Amino acid sequence: MTSFAEPQRSGKFHTAYSADAEVDVELVLAVDISQSMDRDEQEVQRAGYVSALTSKEVLAAIREGPTGRIAVTYFEWGGVGEHFTVAEWSIIQDEATAAAFAARIAEAPLRQVQRTSIFAALEKSADLIASNQYEGLRRVIDISGDGPNNQGGTVTDMRDKVISAGVTINGLPLMMKSETSAWQAMLHLDHYYEDCVIGGPGAFAIPVRSKDGFADAIRMKLVLEIAGLMEDQPLIMPAAGRKMVSCNLFD
Structure with a gap:
């Protein structure tokens, strides 16, 4: 059973308005x-996020938003x-706040765990959004992974x-x-996602x-998420005529 609540408006309940809580994206x-x-x-992945979060493209996308601010958190999962x-x-609203956030990512020790529970990672992400102090115009989970869900429950149930x-x-x-990797090539992970x-x-x-x-x-992904440029259609559409992936094959 999930611990995050169904939304009522934003899904959060505040007793008083606070301009400090307003952001373009959670x-x-x-x-x-x-x-x-x-x-x-893992090192390439960390470095990629650090570079992207401090890039001129991402900072420009943040500045051009209605509030010029985003709220962001970074967690690792297995x-x-x-x-x-x-x-x-x-x-994050300027170079200094971006650099401070990126530094925490760069300086943290690397970890490695056994399993891949996209189910639990999505649940945790939703909990983090439901319990934070911010009120975003949009709320987004950006999940990376190199394999299918193999623990925790049916991934499509949690997605929904x-x-x-x-x-x-x-x-x-x-x-x-x-x-x-034969199994990864066979899986077509992009189709699975x-x-x-x-x-x-x-x-x-x-x-x-x-x-x-x-x-x-x-x-590219952060710019699109921050700027909200993909509201009309997804960036990647499933290939016409291809067979749908069996989502519960590894659950």
Whole structure:
């Protein structure tokens, strides 16, 4: 059973208006640290987020929003109950606040865990949104991963509950091993994320197919999420005529 509440307006209950609570986006960065992510990939992943969060493109997208502020938190996840907050909820509105948030990510020790529970990661992300102090015009979970859900429950059930709470889920399927890993190549992880993980208004996924492309993919993804440019249609549409992925194959 999930602990986050169904929304009533924003899904939060405040006794008084506070301008300090207003942000353009409440953004959860949920980052996979399962065993299949080796140390080099984890370092590339960390560096990609640090680079993107402090980039001129992301800062410009933040400044151009209605409030010029976003609220963001960064946590790493693996199996059920394996959630590690690396950077608590913070406001990013300029170079200094972006650099301070990115520094907490860069300086944290690396971890590695056994399983891959997208189900639990989405539940944790929704809890973080429901319990924070901010009031965003949009609420977004940005989840990365290099494999399917294999613990915790049926991933589509959790996806649907999160969407019904007014939260959009975007995906960053990590396919850097797809040319050397038979199971990952067979799975078509980008299709899995499209069919089974992402959802909500303007939901999209950007696959990462090489370490060299990681930073660019994250930067593009954050700009789109912050600027809200994908409200009309997803960035990646399922291929016409392809067979839908069996979402519960690994649950």
